[in-house]
Amino acid sequence: MSTTPSGEPGSTVGRPRLTVVSGPSGVGKSSVLAELRRLRPEIFFSVSVTTRTPRPGEVDGVHYHFTDHAEFHRMAGAGELLEHAEYAGNRYGTPRGPVERALAEGRPALLEIEVQGARQVRATMPDAQLVMLLPPSWDVLVDRLTGRGTEDPEVVRRRLAAAREELDAVGEFDATVVNTDVRNAAAELLTLVVGPGLSPHSRS
């Protein structure tokens, strides 16, 4: 179930809104957002800039804009990033222009970013809604992260250490969605992003 302690049901219908989705590495953010994208291509999904090395199958400009430290530094200094943070040894940031254009066009916009970035968005855009994706349990999180097989054990260790801190920040978020099942989690997130009046059942 999703919870919306600080949101009024239906209050977002009819106006564009920025939603931030955070959650520990391996919880299923990419999987749930891919399902949400399939359900609703009209939602704007921000593509972040990162200094991380691409994983097999990741496409530049689609999953991330992969860049080097010098270019990242330049973008941050020029104010081209809405927020940025360092995570597990790499830098990540949200290009400002595309998000602002999407909101100006009336499209709901979604950022998948970690907790430090979520805090920056809250500070600069107080209307943004912060959602944390949670695992059904800690053990399931460990299984998913190690089962994905994309990181070596040292990187997994760093990501699990970061995960504990991220889960500790859940009280700063407006809503939570537990990712037990990808399709159910995507449907709950959709309701939060576009409002209950535009849930998948009412439009498809």
Ligand SMILES: Nc1nc2c(ncn2[C@@H]2O[C@H](COP(=O)(O)OP(=O)(O)O)[C@@H](O)[C@H]2O)c(=O)[nH]1
């Ligand atoms: N602050 C911030 N965090 C980001 C951004 N893009 C991705 N992240 C976060 O960086 C963390 C690591 O992302 P990634 O290396 O793709 O690993 P994964 O999320 O575990 O698959 C995750 O928590 C992402 O949500 C961004 O633009 N800004």
Ligand SMILES: Nc1ncnc2c1ncn2[C@@H]1O[C@H](COP(=O)(O)OP(=O)(O)O)[C@@H](O)[C@H]1O
């Ligand atoms: N609800 C789920 N049930 C089972 N496995 C899942 C679920 N959501 C994600 N996974 C798997 O867990 C691993 C981590 O998911 P991923 O989407 O890469 O997480 P994140 O983007 O949060 O790091 C992947 O192997 C993915 O297939």
